[in-house]
Amino acid sequence: MSMIASLALTLPELILSTGALLLLLVAAWGGDGSSRLISWASVALLAIAGLSLGCANGVAFDGLYKADAFSNFAKALVYAAAAVSILIAPRFFEARGAMRAEYPILILLSSVGMGMMVSATDLLTLYVGLELQSLAAYVLASFMRRDSRSAEAGLKYFVLGALASGILLYGISLLYGFTGTTQFGGVATALGDGISHGELFGLVFVMAGLAFKISAVPFHMWTPDVYEGAPTPVTAFFASAPKVAAMALLVRIAVDAMGPATSSWQQIVIFAALASTILGGVAAIGQVNIKRLLAYSSINNVGFALFGLAAGTPDGVAATMSYMAVYIVMTLGSFLCVLQMRNAAGDAVEDIASLSGLSRTRPGLAAAFAIFMFSLAGIPPLFGFWPKFLVFDALVAIGLWPLAMIGIATSVIGAFYYLKIVKTMYFDEPAPAYAPSASRMENGLIALSAVAVSPLGYLAIPLLGALSMAAARALF
Amino acid sequence: MREKPLVDLSQYLPILLFLGVALAISGAFVVLPMIVNRLTGTAKPNPDKLAEYECGFPAFEDSRAQFDVRFYLVAILFIVFDLEAAFLYPWAVSLGGIGLTGWASMMLFLVELGIGFAYAWKKGALDWE
Numbered sequence: 001m002s003m004i005a006s007l008a009l010t011l012p013e014l015i016l017s018t019g020a021l022l023l024l025l026v027a028a029w030g031g032d033g034s035s036r037l038i039s040w041a042s043v044a045l046l047a048i049a050g051l052s053l054g055c056a057n058g059v060a061f062d063g064l065y066k067a068d069a070f071s072n073f074a075k076a077l078v079y080a081a082a083a084v085s086i087l088i089a090p091r092f093f094e095a096r097g098a099m100r101a102e103y104p105i106l107i108l109l110s111s112v113g114m115g116m117m118v119s120a121t122d123l124l125t126l127y128v129g130l131e132l133q134s135l136a137a138y139v140l141a142s143f144m145r146r147d148s149r150s151a152e153a154g155l156k157y158f159v160l161g162a163l164a165s166g167i168l169l170y171g172i173s174l175l176y177g178f179t180g181t182t183q184f185g186g187v188a189t190a191l192g193d194g195i196s197h198g199e200l201f202g203l204v205f206v207m208a209g210l211a212f213k214i215s216a217v218p219f220h221m222w223t224p225d226v227y228e229g230a231p232t233p234v235t236a237f238f239a240s241a242p243k244v245a246a247m248a249l250l251v252r253i254a255v256d257a258m259g260p261a262t263s264s265w266q267q268i269v270i271f272a273a274l275a276s277t278i279l280g281g282v283a284a285i286g287q288v289n290i291k292r293l294l295a296y297s298s299i300n301n302v303g304f305a306l307f308g309l310a311a312g313t314p315d316g317v318a319a320t321m322s323y324m325a326v327y328i329v330m331t332l333g334s335f336l337c338v339l340q341m342r343n344a345a346g347d348a349v350e351d352i353a354s355l356s357g358l359s360r361t362r363p364g365l366a367a368a369f370a371i372f373m374f375s376l377a378g379i380p381p382l383f384g385f386w387p388k389f390l391v392f393d394a395l396v397a398i399g400l401w402p403l404a405m406i407g408i409a410t411s412v413i414g415a416f417y418y419l420k421i422v423k424t425m426y427f428d429e430p431a432p433a434y435a436p437s438a439s440r441m442e443n444g445l446i447a448l449s450a451v452a453v454s455p456l457g458y459l460a461i462p463l464l465g466a467l468s469m470a471a472a473r474a475l476f
Numbered sequence: 477m478r479e480k481p482l483v484d485l486s487q488y489l490p491i492l493l494f495l496g497v498a499l500a501i502s503g504a505f506v507v508l509p510m511i512v513n514r515l516t517g518t519a520k521p522n523p524d525k526l527a528e529y530e531c532g533f534p535a536f537e538d539s540r541a542q543f544d545v546r547f548y549l550v551a552i553l554f555i556v557f558d559l560e561a562a563f564l565y566p567w568a569v570s571l572g573g574i575g576l577t578g579w580a581s582m583m584l585f586l587v588e589l590g591i592g593f594a595y596a597w598k599k600g601a602l603d604w605e
Contacts, residue, residue: 003577021588021591024591024592024595025591025594025595027595028594028595028598028599029598
């Protein structure tokens with residue numbers, strides 16, 4: 001395949017990386033005053049890159065990179081989440097005098113990395129993409145560098161992320177050493193005639209490294225600290241786009257490269273899924289900080305998405321991808337609501353107690369927040385129920401119904417703390433009112449995501465089902 | 477019949493010889509001056525002579541000393557361009573074999589680094605004060 005044809009397949013990444021480099025120069029010469037312009041230009045770039053996804057299909061660079069229905073599905077989600085994270089940032093940072101022109105550029109670079117991750121069909125492309133995404137994320141976590149919590153979040157994320165990268169790289173080296181190739185297809189061929197001890201160790205290390213990136217238990221411990229310390233728009237970004245990208249990467253490597261060893265990784269995925277749903281549900285109960293609570297909620301949700309992968313069937317993978325699609329809408333909506341939590345002086349408040357009686361002071365916000373909470377809990381009339389149903393359906397289809405039953409039980413535990421927030425908002429004595437919302441765009445985004453996860457979301461099932469099934473079929 | 481050894485160790489003989497020679501010579505470098513020193517009568521130790529030599533720094537001090545953060549900035553910029561040079565060398569040697577694609581890839585890499593450098597320069601990363 002010629003170089004030009006390969007480059008044409010990577011068009012979304014080319015658009016984003018070229019655009020990010022040009023905007024970097026604008027940022028250097030224009031200063032922080034140009035940050036609004038750069039934000040809008042970045043959102044436009046993400047939109048163009050998203051539009052360019054449509055027709056890309058094929059293998060580029062001699063099997064290092066693959067554009068297919070699966071990568072396009074994941075990339076569309078990633079770009080959308082990245083664009084929302086850029087849009088909600090300026091007002092948050094400007095209130096603290098910390099808006100810098102580099103913020104949208106870092107998100108763009110991170111998006112390029114995530115695009116590489118979901119398109120990787122080679123262990124080294126995977127690693128380069130993952131590092132590109134992570135390095136930008138470390139900087140974003142400590143974006144408010146004068147704020148000690150933000151700096152702490154960045155440092156913690158960096159140290160633990162570097163450890164996870166090391167574990168992943170060690171697994172990659174073992175896989176390469178024992179299979180003689182870094183290409184997913186080659187690894188699958190080598191695993192086809194029985195799995196050796198060396199290959200098994202490689203598989204376990206790769207799984208552990210990736211479990212860290214999706215913050216699945218037992219590699220979740222960084223999540224609450226980083227989510228709490230990072231500035232709220234950055235937390236919204238962490239909880240959405242990189243989660244989708246890492247989950248898609250895990251799915252692709254599990255199915256594409258380790259397909260013949262399904263019985264080996266299935267145990268790991270089942271354990272991670274069970275542990276994540278249980279710990280995410282139980283540990284969230286005692287939280288008083290809303291961002292920490294949402295961090296545990298994201299651990300919990302990643303566990304449910306992993307149930308789909310644990311099934312190891314096209315239906316299961318399609319369920320996982322549907323889950324991630326609905327999950328980012330719910331989680332971005334929740335963080336948008338958290339962004340509205342500002343006291344009369346305009347400072348951000350994060351404790352759950354301050355939500356008391358929100359239904360009387362800000363009924364619209366309370367209703368939206370309640371929709372997101374009910375939806376995250378998976379309570380039927382809301383759209384959050386549907387992907388949960390899909391993953392359990394996939395489990396039951398292959399006879400893993402005990403696992404499905406445990407999963408449903410943990411979702412009931414999880415429902416407790418989601419409902420507690422709703423109770424705080426609707427039945428407690430009002431706390432001092434929040435400052436009125438000043439941004440029509442944020443209100444619009446909240447309303448849009450609330451409508452998307454409301455029962456109206458069921459209208460999207462045929463489309464979502466077809467797209468996620470096409471994505472899953474591309475892997476099998 | 478004797479079993480075939482797992483690894484043919486005889487191919488590592490040159491390394492063993494090399495290690496032996498290295499050990500002998502480095503031992504001689506340490507011991508010889510001491511002997512010569514004693515025999516010629518120049519051994520007059522004083523506290524300064526007996527102190528450890530550690531590249532001009534005091535050998536023992538609190539390891540939590542603070543560095544100016546600007547050193548790190550310079551060090552990181554150095555690493556970036558050091559690596560660039562490390563990539564350029566094998567590229568230049570094999571340029572005949574990798575053709576126009578290889579040339580264009582390296583030029584793109586250099587342009588990207590150049591943009592990063594321009595950014596760092598404009599942001600004042602290179603000014604000491």
